[in-house]
Amino acid sequence: MFLKGKKILLGVTGSIAAYKACELLRLLQKEGAEVRVAMTDAATKFVSPLTFASLSKCPVYTSDGNPEGRPFQHIDFPRWADIFLAAPASADSIGKMANGIADDPVSLCYMSSGHEKWIAPAMNSTMYLSCAVQKNLQTLRSFADTTVLESPSGKLACGENGPGRFMEPAEIVAALKQFRSKENDFAKSVLITAGRTEEAIDPVRYISNRSSGKTAVALAEAFWNAGFQVILVHGPMDVKIPNGILEVAVQSAQEMYESVLSRQAEVNAIVHCAAVADYRPKNISTSKIKDSRSQFVLELEPNPNILRDSVKNKTEKQVIVGFGLETDDVQKHGKEKLEKSGADFLVLNTPVMPNAGFGFDQVPFAILEQGKSVPELTMRSKRELAAEIVNKVRQKLEDLGA
Ligand SMILES: Cc1cc2nc3c(=O)[nH]c(=O)nc-3n(C[C@H](O)[C@H](O)[C@H](O)COP(=O)(O)O)c2cc1C
Numbered sequence: 001m002f003l004k005g006k007k008i009l010l011g012v013t014g015s016i017a018a019y020k021a022c023e024l025l026r027l028l029q030k031e032g033a034e035v036r037v038a039m040t041d042a043a044t045k046f047v048s049p050l051t052f053a054s055l056s057k058c059p060v061y062t063s064d065g066n067p068e069g070r071p072f073q074h075i076d077f078p079r080w081a082d083i084f085l086a087a088p089a090s091a092d093s094i095g096k097m098a099n100g101i102a103d104d105p106v107s108l109c110y111m112s113s114g115h116e117k118w119i120a121p122a123m124n125s126t127m128y129l130s131c132a133v134q135k136n137l138q139t140l141r142s143f144a145d146t147t148v149l150e151s152p153s154g155k156l157a158c159g160e161n162g163p164g165r166f167m168e169p170a171e172i173v174a175a176l177k178q179f180r181s182k183e184n185d186f187a188k189s190v191l192i193t194a195g196r197t198e199e200a201i202d203p204v205r206y207i208s209n210r211s212s213g214k215t216a217v218a219l220a221e222a223f224w225n226a227g228f229q230v231i232l233v234h235g236p237m238d239v240k241i242p243n244g245i246l247e248v249a250v251q252s253a254q255e256m257y258e259s260v261l262s263r264q265a266e267v268n269a270i271v272h273c274a275a276v277a278d279y280r281p282k283n284i285s286t287s288k289i290k291d292s293r294s295q296f297v298l299e300l301e302p303n304p305n306i307l308r309d310s311v312k313n314k315t316e317k318q319v320i321v322g323f324g325l326e327t328d329d330v331q332k333h334g335k336e337k338l339e340k341s342g343a344d345f346l347v348l349n350t351p352v353m354p355n356a357g358f359g360f361d362q363v364p365f366a367i368l369e370q371g372k373s374v375p376e377l378t379m380r381s382k383r384e385l386a387a388e389i390v391n392k393v394r395q396k397l398e399d400l401g402a
Helices: 016-030 041-046 049-056 073-080 091-098 105-112 125-129 131-142 169-178 214-225 253-266 306-313 330-341 382-400
Strands: 007-012 034-039 083-089 116-121 146-148 188-194 228-234 246-249 269-272 279-281 300-302 319-325 345-349 362-369 378-381
Touching: 007 016, 007 049, 007 073, 007 105, 016 034, 016 041, 016 049, 016 083, 016 169, 034 041, 034 049, 034 073, 034 105, 073 105, 083 091, 083 105, 083 169, 091 105, 091 116, 091 131, 116 131, 116 169, 125 131, 131 146, 188 214, 188 253, 188 382, 214 228, 214 269, 214 382, 228 253, 253 306, 269 306, 269 382, 306 319, 306 330, 319 330, 319 382, 330 345, 330 362, 345 382, 362 382, 378 382
Parallel strands: 007 034, 007 083, 083 116, 116 146, 188 228, 188 269, 228 246, 269 319, 319 345
Antiparallel strands: 279 300, 345 362, 362 378
16 A cells, blocks of 8 residues: 555553554654554553654643544544554554454554554464463454454564564554555556656767656556556656556667557556656667767657557557646647547646646646536646546446446
8 A cells, every 4th residue: 555645543552562653653644654553541651642742743632632623523533534553562462453442542543443453463472472461363354354463573662572562563564565455456457658858969968858757756656556566667757656556667769669559458557647758869870979069950750659569569459548748729629639549548638827737736637528618727736637637547447347
């Protein structure tokens, strides 16, 4: 699961490992998650709620009083969250969560949370191996909405060696990132092209463009979250590719063309998001072109058209999405491009508005469909754009019986 933008409710209980929840919170924030904290009374004896309030920039939910004086925090906090994470989870709190007891902020949030719930136990080995704790962990594992993180063996705070250790915060974050809800597994695959291409002039120079890859990464995340297997065929880009995405790095338009067409048969959908150079130098100089300060003419030849040829090769049950960037007469040119390409959808956008487009989080766009009228372009976030494309592709695949 992608943690960027996720809302995580961190339940901290009375374990010596409570201080590690501070690092966990910071790591989750580093991944782009928003974190709020609920604490048991015992937890507040290990770490002050003020520490978590400062780190999370939000009042902590404790039994002393509800943040912001709101009376329904035990409902509001879990409702706000996408994920509930009890870390560290004491033997006592594990017992409560497993048995439907909800008499403190953490067990109460666990019970009133309707989303993914994660438990990271932390305790002494003897406690961990006790019949009661093992039975309670077994009960929690049997709940469809709950994942118990396996407690690693190792040196414990009490000096003993054995199971029951609190999983390292970085490992908890990694486990969350690797997780994908089974209900979400759509068993479909999508190939997304991303970034820009670079067309070599000589060993040190090239022709390229300003595409950052942000939209493609938002798309990759959205498709992945929707249960798709994602292949990202990408040229150079300025953003990190999230875990879980199969990436194929290319440089030139020709390489991207070959990579996409050779994988087309493996996927249900292709989204052509990369900014591919239309032209490339006809001859690539093998040595650096000398600076003669006289007029220099670079002869260009067209690159292969990846969108057009993938549409030509498409099977009846495949869906193809093209991207069109226009600077003038945007809607007219977009419609022409959609019709000429034969793609199922064309995402039309324009870079001419301030603080939008290349490198920004928002973009003015419209999604055009074959046979339908052209909608107005509206300014929205790249995440919204990605979510809308995912919905359209899913719907289309269902309509096609893919
Ligand atoms: C110094 C100290 C360290 C403790 N560490 C743990 C621990 O790591 N895990 C655990 O389950 N209980 C531990 N306990 C016991 C719990 O704090 C105790 O069971 C408490 O009632 C748990 O309450 P809670 O589940 O409401 O947070 C510790 C107690 C003390 C005094």
